[in-house]
Amino acid sequence: MNRFSAFVQKEFRHILRDRRTLLILFGMPVVQVLLFGFVLTNEIKNANIAVLDPSKDLESIALTSKLMSSGYFHLEKMLDSPSELDPAFRSGKIKMAIVYPPDFARQLQAGTAQLQLIGDASDPNTATTLINYANATIADYQQEKAVNSGVIPVKSLMVVQTRMRYNPEQKGVFNFVPGVMTLILMLVAAMMTSITIAKEKELGTMEVLLVSPLQPIQIILGKTAPYLVLTLLNAFIVVLLGIFVFGMPLRGSIFLLAAECVLYMFVALSLGIFISTKAKDQMTAMFISALGLMMPTMLLSGFIFPRESMPVPLQVIGNVIPATWFNPIIKGIMIKGVGLDVLWKQTLVLGAMAVFFLGLSLKNFKDRL
Amino acid sequence: MSIISTEKLTRSFGAFTAVNAITFDVKEGEIFGFLGANGAGKTTALKMLTGLLAPTSGKAMVAGYDVWREPEQVKRRIGYMSQRFSLYEDLTIRENIRLFGGIYGLRLADIKTKTARLLEKLALEADADKLVGALPLGWKQKLAFSVALLHEPRIVFLDEPTSGVDPLTRRQFWELIYEAAHIGVTLMVTTHFMEEAEYCGRVSMMVDGRIEALDTPRNLKTQYDAKNMDEVFRKIARG
Amino acid sequence: MSQIILENISKSYGPLLAAQDISFEVSKGEIFGLIGPDGAGKTTLFRILATLLLADSGTARICGLDCVKEYRQIRKIIGYMPGRFSLYQDLTVEENLEFFAAVFGSSIKANYDLIAPIYVQIEPFKNRRAGALSGGMKQKLALCCALIHKPEVLFLDEPGTGVDPVSRQEFWEMLASLRAHGITMLVSTPNMDEAELCDRVALLQKGKIMAIDTPKGITSGFKSPLLAVRSVDMYQLIKDLRDMEGVADCYAFGEYAHLKFRESTTLSLTLTNEILAFLNAKNHQNIEIKPVQATIEDCFIEFIKH
Numbered sequence: 001m002n003r004f005s006a007f008v009q010k011e012f013r014h015i016l017r018d019r020r021t022l023l024i025l026f027g028m029p030v031v032q033v034l035l036f037g038f039v040l041t042n043e044i045k046n047a048n049i050a051v052l053d054p055s056k057d058l059e060s061i062a063l064t065s066k067l068m069s070s071g072y073f074h075l076e077k078m079l080d081s082p083s084e085l086d087p088a089f090r091s092g093k094i095k096m097a098i099v100y101p102p103d104f105a106r107q108l109q110a111g112t113a114q115l116q117l118i119g120d121a122s123d124p125n126t127a128t129t130l131i132n133y134a135n136a137t138i139a140d141y142q143q144e145k146a147v148n149s150g151v152i153p154v155k156s157l158m159v160v161q162t163r164m165r166y167n168p169e170q171k172g173v174f175n176f177v178p179g180v181m182t183l184i185l186m187l188v189a190a191m192m193t194s195i196t197i198a199k200e201k202e203l204g205t206m207e208v209l210l211v212s213p214l215q216p217i218q219i220i221l222g223k224t225a226p227y228l229v230l231t232l233l234n235a236f237i238v239v240l241l242g243i244f245v246f247g248m249p250l251r252g253s254i255f256l257l258a259a260e261c262v263l264y265m266f267v268a269l270s271l272g273i274f275i276s277t278k279a280k281d282q283m284t285a286m287f288i289s290a291l292g293l294m295m296p297t298m299l300l301s302g303f304i305f306p307r308e309s310m311p312v313p314l315q316v317i318g319n320v321i322p323a324t325w326f327n328p329i330i331k332g333i334m335i336k337g338v339g340l341d342v343l344w345k346q347t348l349v350l351g352a353m354a355v356f357f358l359g360l361s362l363k364n365f366k367d368r369l
Numbered sequence: 370m371s372i373i374s375t376e377k378l379t380r381s382f383g384a385f386t387a388v389n390a391i392t393f394d395v396k397e398g399e400i401f402g403f404l405g406a407n408g409a410g411k412t413t414a415l416k417m418l419t420g421l422l423a424p425t426s427g428k429a430m431v432a433g434y435d436v437w438r439e440p441e442q443v444k445r446r447i448g449y450m451s452q453r454f455s456l457y458e459d460l461t462i463r464e465n466i467r468l469f470g471g472i473y474g475l476r477l478a479d480i481k482t483k484t485a486r487l488l489e490k491l492a493l494e495a496d497a498d499k500l501v502g503a504l505p506l507g508w509k510q511k512l513a514f515s516v517a518l519l520h521e522p523r524i525v526f527l528d529e530p531t532s533g534v535d536p537l538t539r540r541q542f543w544e545l546i547y548e549a550a551h552i553g554v555t556l557m558v559t560t561h562f563m564e565e566a567e568y569c570g571r572v573s574m575m576v577d578g579r580i581e582a583l584d585t586p587r588n589l590k591t592q593y594d595a596k597n598m599d600e601v602f603r604k605i606a607r608g
Numbered sequence: 609m610s611q612i613i614l615e616n617i618s619k620s621y622g623p624l625l626a627a628q629d630i631s632f633e634v635s636k637g638e639i640f641g642l643i644g645p646d647g648a649g650k651t652t653l654f655r656i657l658a659t660l661l662l663a664d665s666g667t668a669r670i671c672g673l674d675c676v677k678e679y680r681q682i683r684k685i686i687g688y689m690p691g692r693f694s695l696y697q698d699l700t701v702e703e704n705l706e707f708f709a710a711v712f713g714s715s716i717k718a719n720y721d722l723i724a725p726i727y728v729q730i731e732p733f734k735n736r737r738a739g740a741l742s743g744g745m746k747q748k749l750a751l752c753c754a755l756i757h758k759p760e761v762l763f764l765d766e767p768g769t770g771v772d773p774v775s776r777q778e779f780w781e782m783l784a785s786l787r788a789h790g791i792t793m794l795v796s797t798p799n800m801d802e803a804e805l806c807d808r809v810a811l812l813q814k815g816k817i818m819a820i821d822t823p824k825g826i827t828s829g830f831k832s833p834l835l836a837v838r839s840v841d842m843y844q845l846i847k848d849l850r851d852m853e854g855v856a857d858c859y860a861f862g863e864y865a866h867l868k869f870r871e872s873t874t875l876s877l878t879l880t881n882e883i884l885a886f887l888n889a890k891n892h893q894n895i896e897i898k899p900v901q902a903t904i905e906d907c908f909i910e911f912i913k914h
Contacts, residue, residue, distance in 0.1 A: 006710030010699065017698045204694035208753075211658050211688040212711045213680070369660045406772035407743050506646055533646035533798050535813060536905045537912045540859040547843035547860070563773055564799065567862030587863055597862075599801065602773045 003214065007222030014196070015226060024192065029184045029234050033241045036176045044129050048076035049096040050088050057105035059113075066141050067098070072133045085118065095120050096130045177242035178330035179303030182264070182323035184238055186297050189231045189265050191289035193224055193272030198285035201276075207369065216367045224269050231268075235261040242334070251337025260329050260343075263350050267322045270357035277364035297323040325349045372397045372524055372555045373418065377427035380413050387413040389578035390427060395557060395571075397523075400550050402569030402586075403559040404598075406606065410578040411559050415526060418557075420444060432523050445473070448522035452529045455513035458502030462493060465501055466516055473520035487515050507538030514545055524555040532562050543568050563598040572598070574605050581605050609672070611636050611761055611792040612657065617666035619652050626652040627663070628815045634794060634808075637787050642796040643803045643904070644812030650796040651691055652815075654765045657794065658688045671760050684712070687759035691766045691796075693746050697739030701730055701749055704738050705756060712757035722789060723752045726782050744775025751782065755791075762786070764795045768802060780805045800905040811908055818911035823904060830902035830910065832856060833875045836864040837883065839892035848890045852883070859909065864896075866906060875899055 015021050049067075053060050068075050076094050079085065088094050099116035107113035117134050119127035200206040200223075209219055239257070242248035250257070271293060279285035298304060300314060301323035307315055318324050325346040332338045340347065373395035380388040388410045395401045405411045416422035418429055420440030429436045432446040456465045463484060470480035488494045491511055501509060510530060517525050527546075531539040546556055546568075558569055566572050566586060573583040582589060582605055586598055595601045610633035619627040626649045634640040642650045655661035657668055659679035668675040673682050695704045705727075709715050720727075730748050733741065738749060747767055754762060764783075768776045780802070783793055795806065803809045804823045811818045811826070819826055839845045846865050849858040857868040873879070880897050887895050 003710055003713065006707055010696070010703070010707050013699055013703065014696070203697075204690050204692040205696060207660060207690050208688065208694045208708075209711070210660060211683055211686065212708075213684045213713070214711055368662065369655060406774075407770065535645035535648075535908070535912060536800060537859075537909045538645070540909070543860050544843070544846065547846070551841070551843040561772065564801065568860060585863075597801070599773045603777060606772065606774045 003218060004222060007214075007218070008225050011196075011223060011226045015230070021192070025188060025230055025234070026237075029180075029188070029238055030241065032184060033177065033180045033238055034245070036180050037241075037246050044072060044126060044133070046074040047072060047095045047126070047130055048093060049073045049098065049130075050077040050079050050085070050094045051075060051098050051100075052079040052082060052085065053098075053100045053104075054102040055100050055104040057103075059105040059108050060100045063138065063141050064098070067134065067137050070133065070137050072130070072137075089118075089120055095123075095126060096134065098134070174248060174331075174335055175303075177238070177246060177248050178327055178334065179301075179323075181235065181238045181242075181330055182301060182303060182326050183294070183297050185231055185235055185261065185265055185326075186268050186271075186293055186323060187289075188234055189227060189268035190272035190275065190293050191286065193227050193269050194275035194279060194285040194289050195282050196227070197223055197273065197276035198279045198282045201279075202281040210367055210369070216365045217362065220273055220362070220365060224273065227272075228262075228265060228269060231265050232258075232261065235265075239334075248334055249337075250334050252333035252339060256339060257330070257333045260326070260333070260347065260350075263347065263354060264322060264326045264329075266354040267350055267357060270354060270361050271322075274357055274361035274364065277361055277366070296321050300324070301327055303327060322350060322353055325353075370397050371395065371430075372399075372433075373401075373429070373431050373557065375418075375427065375429045378414065378417060378424050378429050379426045380417060380422065381425045386578050388417065388424075391575075391578075391580050392427075393573055393580060393583055395555060397555055398550050398553045400546060400556045400558065400568070400570045402566045402572035403557055403575070404561065404563070404566050404572050404602070405575030406561055406602075409561075409575040411561070411575055414575070415528075415559055419447060419449065419526060445520075446523045448517035448520065448525040450510075450513050450517040450525065450527050450530060452510075452532055456501045456509065456516060459500060461498045461500055462488070462504075462512060463497045465512075466519065469516050470519055475520060483519060487519070491515060507534045507542070510534065510538075510542060511545060514542070514549075518549060518554065522554070524557060525549065527556060527558045529560045529562055529565070530558065531565055532560070563602055566598040574602065576606055609636070610634060611638075611671055612640070612794060613667075613669045614653070614657075615667045617653070617656060617663045617668055619649075619656065619661070619663050625815045627656070630666070630815075630817055632810055632817065632820055634792055636792050637790050638807045639783060639787060639793045639795060639805070641803055641806030641809040642794065642812055643798075643800060643809050643908070644796075645798050647814075648798075648812040649815040650812060651765055654688075654690075654763050654794070654796065658686060658763055659683060684757075685760045687754035687757070687762045689750050689754045689762075689764045689767060691769065693750060693770075695738050695746070695750055695753060698737060700735050700737055701741070702734040704749060705752055708753040709756045714757045716756065719756055719758045722758055723755050725785060726755075727752050729778075742775075743771045744778070747771050747775060747779055748782075751779070755786075758789075759791065761792045761794070764793065766796050766798065768797050768799060776802075800903065800908060803904040809904075811904075811911060813908075813912055819907070826904060826907050827902050830907050832871050833869045833873050834900050834902050834906065835867045835869075835875070835880075835883070836861065836898050836900040837867050837887075838864045838894075838896045839887060840894050841892065844890070845887070845892060848887065848892070849883075852886055857909075857913075861903075861905070864900075866900065868906075 051064055053064065067073055077088060079088065085097055088097065097118040099118065101107055101114050104113055115138070117131050119131050121127045200209065243250055275285055275288045279288055300318040301321050302318070303323065307318055310318065329343050329346050332343050371394040376392055377390040378388060379386065379390050391414060403411055413422065417424050418431055418436060420436045420443050423437055431443045434442040436443050457468070460468065466484045466487060467480055470483065488497050493512070501512070504512065514530065531542050534542070550556055558565060560566065569586065571583065571585050572589065573580045575581070584592070589601045590597070593601045593604045595604060612634040615631050617627055617630040630653060642653060644650055652661065656663050657670065657675060659675050659682050662676060670682050671685060675682060699707065705716055726748050730745050733745065738746065741749065767779055771779065783795065786793065806823065808820065808822050809826065810820045837845065837849065842860060842865065846858050846860060849855055849865060849867055854869050854873055855867060856870050859866055883897055884895060
């Protein structure tokens with residue numbers, strides 16, 4: 001049996017015999033994708049709201065029922081007096097309140113109707129989203145009314161139409177699945193490689209390997225090859241979950257997607273090897289990977305928080321994170337269906353990173369203690 | 370008078386019996402060697418004697434108390450020193466003494482006088498504010514033993530106290546042990562290291578959870594026609 | 609020709625001098641022991657020779673190859689067993705052996721003759737994970753793995769640590785039998801008793817060699833008259849004997865105290881009677897006095913003190 005295949009075989013045995021490794025390799029990606037996909041969306045459904053409607057006329061009832069049928073809101077409570085507003089918000093039962101004037105229909109007839117939307121800004125993101133939804137629904141109602149009555153209100157002469165392309169329903173999943181992919185591949189490839197190499201150091205087996213005729217490059221390749229295969233498998237699982245569970249499209253070439261995944265994994269693996277040249281034990285390797293790779297990938301790559309709204313220094317730091325470049329690649333291929341003609345720049349950056357980190361870790365991998 | 374006394378002390382883990390009905394007595398002021406290979410059941414027995422583990426059956430009396438019924442009474446009367454952990458390396462000598470004095474509820478004034486006495490005895494006055502981690506291994510062990518004696522325990526359990534130290538330091542350490550025994554402290558030395566066994570007053574030899582032999586090293590060597598304890602062990606282990 | 613040659617090797621870690629000007633040679637088929645406590649510098653020397661560590665100064669050669677420049681060739685011809693058990697605990701006995709054979713481009717079959725006497729003892733457990741073996745069996749497996757490529761030189765760093773006396777004796781018997789294959793062995797131990805099982809030894813303390821010789825040569829260098837004395841109260845015995853006229857040193861040695869006199873003293877019945885009278889006057893009971901041969905330990909203490 002030749003050296004390399006013996007090494008790879010041994011590595012697979014380690015992986016298959018360690019439940020923790022298996023769980024991180026295959027349990028975590030699935031759980032993460034499902035968690036992020038279902039829980040961490042920025043869409044809001046069935047938010048509890050209260051309505052204070054002293055007028056109770058046709059218009060107010062029609063508008064309320066339109067709001068309720070949008071799916072975004074759930075009528076928690078009809079209030080009888082303004083004094084009930086405060087306790088309702090305080091109890092946390094409602095996120096928004098709609099307050100009609102006593103003569104809503106008459107005001108509307110006259111041209112200007114006063115309508116109050118009150119949001120719970122202790123959670124500003126939710127409040128803004130809810131107010132926006134409500135505003136959009138109200139504008140919609142107004143327009144329908146105008147069209148039906150044949151009277152075009154002066155104010156509505158210019159109607160702004162917004163259309164969201166590629167993801168018309170603005171599904172959060174379309175953002176999170178690619179984001180989770182960048183995270184998972186980084187986690188599995190970089191963290192697991194750094195841990196597995198650090199483990200040999202910790203247990204003293206590295207000492208024995210170094211004293212053998214194995215070359216450093218053989219040790220590195222032998223340790224990483226199995227993880228390359230397993231990470232590819234992981235990427236495949238995540239893409240399948242995205243498509244079949246969350247209804248993500250795959251508009252571009254699947255081969256290009258696979259090739260880009262391999263490229264990204266090379267970057268992640270070489271980062272993992274680099275970390276392992278610095279870490280003496282598994283704990284250190286895990287800490288460096290978690291703090292140095294996972295956190296920036298989650299926070300700075302634009303996966304959860306939009307890069308555009310970050311301060312410039314953070315945007316600059318974000319530029320050296322592989323996920324920042326890989327994220328647009330996955331989105332481009334899967335959602336927009338674009339090819340290398342558009343994504344060449346990101347691909348080139350990832351390629352350069354792979355060469356750089358691989359060179360750096362080879363240089364740092366000492367064949368003595 | 371027996372300070373440690375066990376009666377058919379047994380501990381099983383599932384189908385495996387780690388300690389199998391051991392019965393023995395240790396006299397006050399004795400240096401008792403508790404020997405056996407790794408996995409023979411020494412550690413499990415020791416845990417039962419210090420109240421960390423419940424016996425499956427049988428009982429153990431230490432310093433006049435049933436260990437499992439009154440572990441707090443026992444813990445107050447025993448000291449412990451192991452090769453792996455005894456002192457905090459990132460605290461100074463003085464801080465360690467103060468800490469362990471505090472843990473055993475000594476009064477501050479007592480800790481002060483005892484610290485002074487201890488430092489003088491070990492000739493460590495000049496190093497009192499140095500980190501324990503900076504001391505050579507031999508000194509660490511001597512200090513750890515002295516700290517284990519700080520609350521004047523009636524029994525001190527020692528776990529492989531002198532493995533890995535040079536022969537001269539080993540002797541200095543054993544002289545500290547002899548001195549403690551001389552003033553009536555009972556020393557129970559667990560070890561798989563037969564060189565240490567030669568220094569004990571009496572030794573018990575554990576094999577597969579049972580005590581296979583218990584006598585003075587001298588009598589054991591005669592009985593097994595062996596030139597040292599290593600050979601005694603080999604003859605007993607081979608059956 | 610010497611298989612291992614060290615010339616003025618020094619190595620320090622910051623202020624700690626792990627090896628100070630170490631020189632010695634080991635010839636083919638010899639079992640050479642590095643004897644010293646933890647921290648004496650044994651592991652540092654092993655790592656320098658196994659090409660894992662660079663010395664600050666001095667040269668080391670194995671089979672004529674330089675440990676710095678020709679480390680790649682050296683790695684093919686040495687076997688190394690580190691102080692800690694360094695095999696894969698989650699692989700079986702057989703898998704470990706197969707792996708290390710493959711790493712060296714060899715196979716279990718190719719060198720079976722060499723490892724057979726050792727391997728037959730663990731072969732019944734070949735499908736057991738290495739982590740589930742007893743200390744003695746782990747050590748035997750590690751030895752097999754280090755031998756699987758038929759090395760010229762074998763480095764064994766504290767092979768006796770954590771192993772019960774039965775396995776330790778068997779282990780030394782195996783090393784003795786390897787001598788017949790012409791394998792040169794460098795073995796370290798903190799256990800002075802094991803020195804006698806080596807052909808030659810170096811006594812190591814704080815990074816320095818205090819003596820190099822055959823075990824006999826070392827003990828015969830102990831010139832002072834030595835007596836073994838015992839009584840019921842060892843603590844008082846040592847204390848009292850140190851106060852006696854003409855006594856150079858007194859230390860506990862197991863159940864006896866070794867009493868060393870100044871070199872000019874001659875052992876005689878008169879001296880024994882003097883001691884007896886001295887101890888009787890101090891109320892010692894069950895006194896026993898006999899002349900003894902110095903052990904390696906006596907010599908080691910002697911070297912530390914001077």
